[in-house]
Every structure is written in structure tokens, then in C-alpha cells.
Amino acid sequence: MGITAAGITKRFRAVGAGKEPFLAVDDVSFTVPKGHLVALLGPSGSGKSTVLRIIAGLERPDSGEIRLEGVPVTDLPAKARGVGFVFQHYALFKHMTVWKNIAFGLEVNGKTRREIRERVEELLELVRLSGYEDRYPSQLSGGQRQRVALARALAPRPRVLLLDEPFGALDAKVRRNLAAQLKKLHDEVRTTSVFVTHDQEEAIEIADEIVVINRGRVEQIGTAEQVYDRPASKFVASFIGNVNVIEGFASGDAVRAGPRGIVLKNVKAPIPEGEVVLLVRPEDVEITDEASDGHMKADITEVRYRGTHYETELDLGGIEIRSVWSKVRGRALSRRPGQGIYIRFARHTMFEAGKGHESLRAQLQSLGYIE
Amino acid sequence: MSADDTVPISTAETPAGFSGHAPGHPKSGGLNTGAFLTVLVLAWFALLVLFPLGAVVRGAFREGFTVFLAALSTPEAGHAFGLTLFITVISVIVNVFFGVAMSLVLARQRFPGVTLLSAIVDLPFAVSPVVAGFMFIILFGPEGWLGRWFEAGGIRIVFALPGMILVTMFVTLPFVTREVVPVLMEAGVEQEEAASTLGAGSRRTFRSVTLPTVRWGLSYGIALTTARALGEFGAVLVISGSIIRRTQTATLHIHQEFTDFDYEGAFSASLVLAAVSFFMLIAMELMRRRADERRG
Amino acid sequence: MAGTAALGQGLSTGSGFRRRRRIFRPELFLRGMSAGYVGLLIVLPIVAVSVRALGGGLGRIWSDLARPEALFSIELTFLIALLMIAVNSVMGTLTAWVLVRHRFPLRSVVNALIDLPFAVPTVVTGLMLVTLYGPRSAVGSFLSERGIEIVYAKPGIVLALLFVTFPFVVRAVQPVLMEMEPEMEEAAATLGAGRLTIFARVVIPSITPAVLTGAAQAFSRAIGEFGSVIVVAGNIPMKTQVAPVYIYGEIESYNPRGALGISVVLLLGSLAILVILNLIQRWGRRQDVRG
Numbered sequence: 001m002g003i004t005a006a007g008i009t010k011r012f013r014a015v016g017a018g019k020e021p022f023l024a025v026d027d028v029s030f031t032v033p034k035g036h037l038v039a040l041l042g043p044s045g046s047g048k049s050t051v052l053r054i055i056a057g058l059e060r061p062d063s064g065e066i067r068l069e070g071v072p073v074t075d076l077p078a079k080a081r082g083v084g085f086v087f088q089h090y091a092l093f094k095h096m097t098v099w100k101n102i103a104f105g106l107e108v109n110g111k112t113r114r115e116i117r118e119r120v121e122e123l124l125e126l127v128r129l130s131g132y133e134d135r136y137p138s139q140l141s142g143g144q145r146q147r148v149a150l151a152r153a154l155a156p157r158p159r160v161l162l163l164d165e166p167f168g169a170l171d172a173k174v175r176r177n178l179a180a181q182l183k184k185l186h187d188e189v190r191t192t193s194v195f196v197t198h199d200q201e202e203a204i205e206i207a208d209e210i211v212v213i214n215r216g217r218v219e220q221i222g223t224a225e226q227v228y229d230r231p232a233s234k235f236v237a238s239f240i241g242n243v244n245v246i247e248g249f250a251s252g253d254a255v256r257a258g259p260r261g262i263v264l265k266n267v268k269a270p271i272p273e274g275e276v277v278l279l280v281r282p283e284d285v286e287i288t289d290e291a292s293d294g295h296m297k298a299d300i301t302e303v304r305y306r307g308t309h310y311e312t313e314l315d316l317g318g319i320e321i322r323s324v325w326s327k328v329r330g331r332a333l334s335r336r337p338g339q340g341i342y343i344r345f346a347r348h349t350m351f352e353a354g355k356g357h358e359s360l361r362a363q364l365q366s367l368g369y370i371e
Numbered sequence: 372m373s374a375d376d377t378v379p380i381s382t383a384e385t386p387a388g389f390s391g392h393a394p395g396h397p398k399s400g401g402l403n404t405g406a407f408l409t410v411l412v413l414a415w416f417a418l419l420v421l422f423p424l425g426a427v428v429r430g431a432f433r434e435g436f437t438v439f440l441a442a443l444s445t446p447e448a449g450h451a452f453g454l455t456l457f458i459t460v461i462s463v464i465v466n467v468f469f470g471v472a473m474s475l476v477l478a479r480q481r482f483p484g485v486t487l488l489s490a491i492v493d494l495p496f497a498v499s500p501v502v503a504g505f506m507f508i509i510l511f512g513p514e515g516w517l518g519r520w521f522e523a524g525g526i527r528i529v530f531a532l533p534g535m536i537l538v539t540m541f542v543t544l545p546f547v548t549r550e551v552v553p554v555l556m557e558a559g560v561e562q563e564e565a566a567s568t569l570g571a572g573s574r575r576t577f578r579s580v581t582l583p584t585v586r587w588g589l590s591y592g593i594a595l596t597t598a599r600a601l602g603e604f605g606a607v608l609v610i611s612g613s614i615i616r617r618t619q620t621a622t623l624h625i626h627q628e629f630t631d632f633d634y635e636g637a638f639s640a641s642l643v644l645a646a647v648s649f650f651m652l653i654a655m656e657l658m659r660r661r662a663d664e665r666r667g
Numbered sequence: 668m669a670g671t672a673a674l675g676q677g678l679s680t681g682s683g684f685r686r687r688r689r690i691f692r693p694e695l696f697l698r699g700m701s702a703g704y705v706g707l708l709i710v711l712p713i714v715a716v717s718v719r720a721l722g723g724g725l726g727r728i729w730s731d732l733a734r735p736e737a738l739f740s741i742e743l744t745f746l747i748a749l750l751m752i753a754v755n756s757v758m759g760t761l762t763a764w765v766l767v768r769h770r771f772p773l774r775s776v777v778n779a780l781i782d783l784p785f786a787v788p789t790v791v792t793g794l795m796l797v798t799l800y801g802p803r804s805a806v807g808s809f810l811s812e813r814g815i816e817i818v819y820a821k822p823g824i825v826l827a828l829l830f831v832t833f834p835f836v837v838r839a840v841q842p843v844l845m846e847m848e849p850e851m852e853e854a855a856a857t858l859g860a861g862r863l864t865i866f867a868r869v870v871i872p873s874i875t876p877a878v879l880t881g882a883a884q885a886f887s888r889a890i891g892e893f894g895s896v897i898v899v900a901g902n903i904p905m906k907t908q909v910a911p912v913y914i915y916g917e918i919e920s921y922n923p924r925g926a927l928g929i930s931v932v933l934l935l936g937s938l939a940i941l942v943i944l945n946l947i948q949r950w951g952r953r954q955d956v957r958g
Contacts, residue, residue: 058564078567085568091561095583104579105569156569405769412765413777415758419830420783423795430798473701480694490941491705494713496884497937499891501911502930505918506712509719516715541708573693595785602788605893605911609918622790622894629794629898638798641791648786655786656779 001070002034002192003160008054008064010047024050025061026216032160032194032209034069037186039207040196043239043363047216048196049088049164055194056162057081068159069192084153084191086163090145092137098124098148099133105156123151126185142170143178150182154189163195167202175199179206200240204228212236234351234360237279244285244321245361246278247353255350262317266294266345275353278345282311285323286344289333295342300335314343427645430638442639447615451624451640458532458607458620459600462539466596470547471589475581477548478555495544504609507538530612535620538606543596550592554585587661594655598648713934720927731928736904740913741932747821747909748889751828752836752882759836759885760878766837767844784833793898796826819901824909827895832885839881843874876951880944887940890933 010025025047032038040048053059055066057078066074073081093101102123106116124130127147137145146166153161166182167175183206186193197203203210204224212219212227212235220232231237238245248257250269255276257264269276288295298321302313310330314321323343325333335341431439442448477489495503511518511528521528528534562584566576582589604622611618619627621644628636720728731737765771766778784792800807800817807817817823847870855865893911900907902916910929917926 056568058567078564079570079572081568082570083568085565087561087565089561091565093562093565093580093583104566104571108566108570108575152565152569408761409765409769409771412758412762413771416762416777416780419826419833420780423792423799423830424783424787426795426798426804427791430794469701469704472697473705476694476697476701480698482698488701488705490945491709493941494709494937497887497891497941499893499911499914499933499937501893501914501918502716502891502933503712505914505923505926505930506716508918508923510712510715517711537708541712544705544708598786602786602791604788604790605915609915622788625788625790625794626894626898629790637794641788641794644788645791648788648791649783652782652786653779655782 001031001067002036003032003055003194004065004067004070005030005051005055006065006067008051008061008066010050010054010059010061024216025054028064028213028216028218030211030218030221032192034192035190036208037183037193037195037206039203039210040194040213041198041200041203041210041240042213042219043198045215046213048198048213051213052162052164052194052196055160056083056085058085082156082159084156084158084161086146086149086153086161086166088165088168090137090149092145092148092152094137097134097136098129098140101137101148102133102152102155104152109156119155123155126154126188127151143174146170146178150185154191158191161191161193163193165196165198167197167199175202182206204240212239214239229347231279231349234277234279237349237351238360241281242322243279243281246280246319246321248276248278250274250276257319258316259318262296262319264345265296267348267350270350271352276350277353278348278350280321280345280348282322282324284345284347285314285321286346287323287325287329287333288342288344291342295344297340298343299340300337302337303330303335314341316343424645427638427641430634431642433638434635438635439639439642442633442636443643445636447619447627448624448636448640451619451621452643454532454535454619455601455621458536458539459597461536462543462600463593463596465540466543467547467589467593470544470592470596471551471585473548474551474555474585478552479560492545492548495542500538500542500603500605501609503541504538504606507534507541507606507610511537529610530614530618532618534610535607535618538610539600539603542603542606543599546595546599547589547592550588550595551585554588555581558584587658590661591655591658594651594658598651598655601644601647601651716927716930716934720931723924723927727924728928728931731925732932734925736908737913737925737929739905740908740910741929743821743824743908744890744910745936747824747828748886751825751832751889752886755829755832755836755885756878756882759833759881760840760874763837763840763844767841781834781837784831789831789892789894790898792827792830792895796823796830796895796899800826818899819903820907821900823899824896824907827899828889828892831892831895832888835885835888836878836881839884840874840877843877847873876947879947880951883940883944883947887937887944890936 006029008025008028009023011021011023013021028047028051030038040051042048050059054061054064055068057073057076057080061074064074065072068081068083078085093104096104099120102120103116106119111119120133121130124133127150129144129147129151132140132144132148137148140148150163150166163182167178170178179202182195186206195207204227207224209221209223210227211221214235220227220236222230222232227236228240231240237243246257246264248255248264250271251273253269255264255267255269255278256262257278264278267278291297296316298314298316300312301315301320304311304313309327310325312323312325312335314323321343333341473488473492477485477492498506508529509515511521511534513519513522513529518528526533528537562580563576566580571579602622603620604626607620608623608626611620611623613619613623613627615627621640625637625640625644628634628640732741762781766774766781787795797818798804800810800823802808802811802818810817815822817826851869851873852865855869860868891911892909893915896907896909897912897915900909900912902908902912904913904916908916910933914926914929914933917923917929
């Protein structure tokens with residue numbers, strides 16, 4: 001096992017006397033197989049960066065254990081753990097050249113001049129910055145600085161590589177590019193790596209596994225497909241990808257929802273009686289001209305052209321639903337706002353509403369993930 | 372910005388000095404108010420600062436260059452300058468050492484009382500030099516809490532060199548810390564954390580990361596400390612008793628000459644001190660600019 | 668210990684849960700050293716003087732302070748300081764404005780010279796002013812013919828204080844002006860505000876904390892100023908004797924008792940100013956909206 005985190009808990013003392021300590025990490029456990037690239041995914045404030053820093057040794061947990069390649073390191077300071085850490089804002093040594101930055105970890109460990117020179121050159125090539133070694137960080141672009149940070153972290157051949165929102169400070173296109181490059185680099189170097197992000201597209205794109213964290217707790221651990229298509233909790237379903245959230249009531253066999261209490265077809269209630277939440281992704285709302293079993297009638301309120309697809313707003317018995325149509329389908333059906341259409345929920349998840357539902361909704365709304 | 376979004380601003384409304392330029396990039400004072408203000412300010416500055424300085428130069432050389440040199444070569448002057456130099460060097464060294472230590476504590480540590488410590492460090496700025504000297508007399512005089520021990524051991528603090536060094540250390544204490552702390556806080560702790568993940572211990576991190584980061588702020592602080600130590604007057608006057616050729620620093624020497632109506636002596640020594648201060652000032656300015664650059 | 672990234676860096680955990688006990692931690696050592704140094708050099712002397720002053724009883728202090736010379740010196744000190752910071756606030760702000768917003772030849776030279784009063788020893792300041800405005804000088808004799816004395820009179824004190832405190836407001840306001848984003852003023856302009864309105868309602872509120880900070884620092888310096896004042900204005904009781912000079916006089920007359928009371932008054936004044944400064948800083952920071 002590359003990294004093992006077991007039962008990590010951490011409280012931060014709140015600033016100002018008499019305030020409650022803030023529980024940042026709550027009994028988090030997960031393992032990262034050796035050589036894998038894992039994403040710690042969650043919204044701001046979820047505690048993911050804290051977990052990463054605890055693995056690195058930059059913070060101490062209140063309880064729990066960290067093992068790196070089987071070796072328990074919880075009592076070791078950061079400098080003794082052999083971790084490579086890439087900070088969100090790179091934390092390059094501003095007064096040192098690129099070369100000196102990358103060489104730092106090697107110099108500290110007493111490598112010979114020749115060893116240092118060979119390794120630094122090797123890394124410069126790896127991150128494709130050969131020829132930049134005499135520049136200072138202030139003379140580099142954001143993407144270049146990130147690559148230097150990466151090279152610097154990898155130079156001492158760390159056991160694990162940890163990246164804290166490595167793409168956070170860059171613009172969208174550079175992000176995509178660098179994410180892909182990171183994946184390629186990882187494939188070459190095969191260091192066990194964990195990166196923290198709030199961007200689920202990024203996580204889905206490059207991670208071998210994803211650990212979804214919210215409010216200090218692990219919500220789900222799985223591959224991109226598992227997390228996306230089989231979300232284990234309401235949070236995961238709403239946070240990852242886009243999703244329609246429908247509140248309803250289950251009674252007997254039927255699930256009713258919306259202001260007019262229409263019966264939702266083709267859904268299976270998780271409980272015989274009580275409040276439920278239905279989550280269905282826009283791309284899982286099947287549309288058709290011909291009604292059949294499991295289809296419901298909806299009215300089209302808006303059609304938006306998105307370049308690669310159509311986005312439509314539907315009214316299902318008073319419930320607002322967003323649906324995504326491919327261009328082919330859209331042209332085939334050729335619908336205007338005001339017209340009707342039949343829809344079916346192809347794939348969906350339903351949870352018992354439970355006590356946490358309101359606050360979860362509020363949280364996701366305030367974070368801007370749902371309207 | 373699309374065409375419909377633009378609100379037209381007539382040039383008459385665009386104020387002098389306000390422009391689309393980045394702050395700190397001034398627009399030339401094309402309008403009258405700007406030019407008037409500039410002239411006014413420059414005149415004020417000349418009247419208040421420049422003319423008086425010119426007077427010192429004139430006064431020093433009024434009787435000619437030889438007299439100027441002669442006044443500086445008296446044993447009193449020589450001793451005074453030597454004493455000033457000695458006291459300054461010691462005060463600067465001690466306050467750099469403790470100043471850096473205190474900066475690290477204030478900028479990087481959180482504990483109850485850190486604000487209090489910060490306030491105490493700032494205190495010497497607010498205390499009148501005469502009061503400072505007086506406080507040390509009370510504490511280190513023959514009847515003082517600490518003074519009586521030294522007296523018993525036969526060591527003189529008050530009216531002697533040790534006392535003068537102590538008060539100079541007092542008045543110059545805050546400078547280094549006040550300049551280094553903002554730099555440390557601005558730079559943040561990440562570079563040091565990075566060094567730690569790369570295997571560097573506390574000392575190595577301090578040497579390779581922290582110190583280079585603060586070097587310009589530190590230099591500026593050292594320059595300020597030195598300038599202040601050179602020019603300290605009130606506190607040293609009170610605690611030293613101003614005994615000629617025993618406990619007179621350069622500033623006290625100037626005062627002595629002045630009260631003895633030996634104006635050449637006073638001006639010559641003043642010119643030397645002013646010149647040294649002037650060069651310190653230039654050094655200070657260069658370092659301050661570098662420190663601000665790095666901070667920005 | 669994990670979390671100690673640099674000399675002096677405290678634990679960011681703050682949870683108090685310690686796995687390992689290390690007796691000697693760099694940050695505690697630094698803390699102790701610092702506390703010891705300032706305790707010995709700053710706190711102890713202040714405590715000593717306060718205890719000595721109070722030791723004689725409040726009655727003694729009161730009677731010492733009630734002497735006409737003492738009262739006069741306190742009044743003179745504070746009034747002149749107030750007058751001086753009023754002038755300096757205006758001129759200092761204008762100077763900062765001109766330096767930041769206007770270009771003129773030798774601007775960087777002038778900018779450097781602003782710090783001159785910080786670098787020049789106070790005695791030398793006094794000497795300069797005496798030379799320029801004293802009875803033997805051109806300006807001085809001109810004015811004294813008209814009945815205006817500068818040296819050995821109150822105007823001299825004002826001049827000395829103006830010189831000595833000149834940089835405070837300028838240097839306090841400059842960085843604020845430099846950091847001010849033009850967008851605020853531009854936004855006001857697009858909303859129809861004229862130049863004067865912009866200045867009054869956008870610029871001035873932004874720089875007020877800085878001006879107040881500079882003024883408070885200048886005030887603090889002014890009430891304690893000694894070297895320049897004693898040279899320019901001498902030591903004439905009931906006329907030009909400011910509080911620090913009065914204290915000096917008492918010490919020189921082997922009457923430390925007399926000096927104690929006023930020293931405590933000055934110390935209290937200094938402390939009050941430090942508190943005010945701190946409040947201003949906090950107020951200013953609350954205004955800080957970083958977009």
C-alpha cells in the first residue's frame with residue numbers, strides 16, 4: 001500500500017476565546033495503492049487540504065495514523081517523511097534560480113555535486129524546462145512555475161507525491177493542459193500521488209481513484225465511473241456532475257412529487273413511507289415522442305443551444321427539470337418551448353430525505369453548485 | 372466591454388492624477404492645480420529641510436577648511452566620535468540579533484500575549500529620550516533595583532559607558548523588528564514549509580529561506596538602527612552626565628561646543644554626523660526600495 | 668516535531684495534544700529570549716520608574732505636578748504638539764499626494780530626502796535652526812526687528828517639531844496612495860462625480876486611517892522631543908520649557924523627585940497614543956476590502 005490513512009481526526013482551535021473548536025477532519029480513512037494517482041475531491045472548506053497536509057507532516061492529527069509504504073510516519077516531522085509536496089501557489093524560493101530550487105532537496109540530503117547536476121538536468125527535461133535553469137521564479141509564467149514546483153518536489157525521489165490544488169491558480173485552458181501533463185508525468189514516474197482539488201472534472205479526467213470528502217468526512221471512495229454513476233450519498237450525487245434534485249414523498253408503491261403531487265414513474269423508492277430525494281442527471285432524462293411505460297408528460301419551457309449539445313428546461317407537473325439532448329436527437333425531435341414531450345428517468349438515485357437534507361441543500365446552494 | 376456598456380467620460384471630468392494607469396504611475400501634472408500643489412510642496416520642503424542643512428555646511432566652513440579640520444582633531448572630538456562608534460556598533464549588533472529573534476516570534480508564532488509583546492516592542496518609539504535615560508538612572512543607579520547589585524560588585528552603570536550602551540539599545544530596539552515582521556508576514560510560511568518537506572531542518576530553513584527573504588527589510592532596519600544610534604542625544608545626555616573625554620558621545624560633544632560658544636567645533640562635528648547620516652539615508656532609501664519591490 | 672517548519676514557527680495545530688515531549692524547542696527558546704530581552708530592557712525600567720513615582724504617594728506626585736512650571740511645561744508640550752500635527756497632517760498628505768501622483772524633475776531625489784529628519788541627529792537639527800533663524804542670521808534679525816523671535820521662543824519649538832516629525836505623515840500615507848486602485852476613482856467618475864467629490868468622498872476616507880496613524884506617531888514623537896528643542900528654544904521656564912526639557916532641568920538640579928511626576932505623565936501619554944494607534948490600525952483594516 002502506498003499510503004494508508006487510518007482514523008484521521010483534527011480539530012482547529014477557533015480564533016478568539018470561548019469559541020468551539022472547529023472539526024476539520026472527522027475520522028477519515030482511505031488507502032492509496034502504490035503507484036496510483038488519487039484525487040481528494042471536495043468543496044472549499046471540506047478539509048481535504050488539511051488531510052493532505054497531515055499526510056505530509058505539515059499538520060499533526062489529533063488522532064489517527066499515517067503510513068507511507070507501510071512505514072508509520074505519524075510521529076515524524078515533515079522533513080523526515082520523504083514526501084514531495086507541491087503547494088497551491090508553488091512556494092518556490094523566490095531568491096533562488098530554477099536550478100537552485102530543484103537542487104534544494106538534494107543539497108539538503110548531502111548529495112554530491114555530480115549527483116545533483118545529473119538529477120536536476122534529468123528533471124528539467126522531464127518537465128520540459130531545460131534551458132530555464134538560470135531564471136528566477138518571477139521571470140516565469142504560472143504554468144512554468146508549477147512545473148518547477150513539481151520538479152523540485154520530485155528531485156529527492158520521494159515515496160509519495162502530494163499536490164495541493166496544483167491547478168488552482170491557473171486559467172482554464174492551461175489547467176486542462178497541465179492536468180493532462182501531470183497524468184503523463186505520473187505514468188512515467190509512477191510515484192504514488194495524491195492531489196487535492198475542488199474541480200470534479202479534473203478529478204474524473206486524470207485520477208485512478210477519487211476520494212470524495214465533505215465537511216471533514218469521506219463520502220465515497222471509488223473510480224470515476226463509480227462515483228459518477230453510482231453515487232453513495234446525496235452529497236456525492238449533487239456535487240459531482242450536474243443533477244436534478246427532486247423532493248418527493250414515498251407512500252406505498254408510489255412516489256409523488258411537485259406542487260401537484262404527480263406520480264413519478266420508473267422510480268424505485270428506498271423506503272416504504274416518508275420523504276425522499278430523487279437525483280437524476282440531465283443526460284439521464286430520456287426524451288421521446290412516443291409514450292410508453294414509464295414515460296411522463298412534460299412541457300418544454302426553454303431550449304438553449306450550447307454548441308456541443310442542447311440544454312432544455314422542462315416542466316414536469318410543476319417540477320423544474322433540466323435535460324441534455326445531443327444535437328442529433330435535438331434536430332430529430334425538433335421541439336419549441338411550449339410544446340410537450342415525454343420523458344423517462346433512465347438512471348437515477350433516490351435517498352431518504354433525512355435530517356441532513358435541508359442543510360445539505362443549503363450548503364450546496366451557498367457554494368454555488370446548485371441553484 | 373461592448374459598445375453599449377461604455378459610459379462616455381468627458382475629458383473635463385477626468386481628474387488630474389487620476390488615470391487608467393496603475394497606481395504609483397502618476398500622470399504628469401498638466402492641470403494647474405497639480406503644478407501649483409507641486410510647487411507649494413517643494414517650497415515647503417525646501418524651507419523646512421533643505422535650507423537648514425545648507426546652513427550647517429556654511430557654518431562648518433565659515434572660517435575655512437583648516438579650522439574645520441582643526442576642530443575635528445581635538446582630543447575631545449576624537450574621543451567623542453570613537454565613543455559614538457563603539458556604542459553604535461554594539462547596539463546595532465545586539466539589536467539585530469534580538470530583533471530577528473523577536474520578528475520570528477511575532478510573525479510566526481501564536482500565543483496569548485503576542486499582541487502584548489508587539490506593543491512592548493513598539494514602546495521605545497513612544498517614550499521621550501529624556502524619560503528613557505531617567506528610567507535607566509532609576510533602575511541602574513546606586514539605589515536602583517539592579518543598580519545596587521552592580522554597585523556592590525564595583526561596576527558603574529550610570530554616568531559610565533554601560534549605561535550609555537543600555538539606553539542606546541533601548542531607543543533603537545524596535546527598528547529591526549518593525550521592518551522585518553511585515554516582510555515575514557507578507558512572505559507567508561509556505562516557502563518554509565516547502566523547505567521542510569524537502570528535508571531541511573529549522574536551522575537550514577532559516578539560513579536558506581527565511582533570511583534571504585527578509586534581507587532587504589533587515590538591511591533597512593539595520594540602517595535605521597544605526598542612524599538612530601549615531602544621533603541619540605537626550606537619553607545619553609541624561610545617563611552619562613556628559614563628562615568631557617569620559618562619557619561624551621559625538622552628539623553630546625556638539626552640544627558641549629555649542630554651549631561653550633565654540634561654533635566651529637559644533638558645526639564641524641555636526642557636519643560630519645550629518646554627512647554620515649546623509650549617506651546612511653541614501654543607503655536606507657536604496658534598501659527601502661528593494662524591500663518594497665520584493666514585497667510587491 | 669511535526670509542524671515545525673522553520674525556526675520560530677509555532678504549531679499550527681493549537682490542539683494541545685502532544686505526542687512527543689521535547690524539552691528544547693526552537694520556538695519556545697526564541698520566545699523566552701525575546702520576552703527576557705524586552706522584559707529587562709523595556710518593562711523593568713518602566714515598572715521601576717512607576718513604582719518609584721507612586722512610592723512617594725499620589726499626593727507627592729500631585730504637588731510636584733501642581734507647580735506652575737510643571738503645569739506650564741505640560742500644557743505647552745501638548746498644545747504645540749497638537750498644533751504641529753495639524754499642520755503636518757495637511758502638508759504631509761499633500762506631499763505624499765504630490766510624490767505619488769505627479770511627476771516632476773528630481774522626484775526620486777526629493778522622495779529620498781523626505782527621510783532626512785529621521786537620519787539627522789536632533790542636536791544637529793537644533794543647530795541648523797539656530798543658524799538659520801537665530802539672532803545673528805539674516806532671517807532672524809529681519810524678524811526680530813519686527814518683534815518676532817524664533818530662537819529661544821515658541822516659534823522655534825514649532826519649527827523644530829515640524830522638521831523632526833515631517834516624514835511621519837508622508838511615509839504613512841504614501842503606501843496607501845500607491846496601493847489605491849484607480850478603479851475606485853474611475854468608478855466614481857463614471858457615476859458622475861466631479862474631481863472634488865471624488866477627492867472628498869473616495870480618496871480622503873481611504874487615506875484617513877493612514878493620516879491618523881502618521882499624526883499619532885508624529886504626536887508621540889513631538890511630546891518627547893528633546894535635543895532639537897533644547898538647542899533652539901533653550902530652557903526658559905514658563906516660556907519655552909517643554910516637558911522633556913523640564914525633566915532634564917530637574918535631573919540636572921539634583922531633584923529627581925520633581926522629574927518623576929512629569930515622566931509618568933509623559934509615559935502615560937505615550938501609552939495612550941500607542942493604544943490609539945492600535946485602534947486606528949484595526950479600524951483601518953476593517954475598511955480594507957481586497958477585491
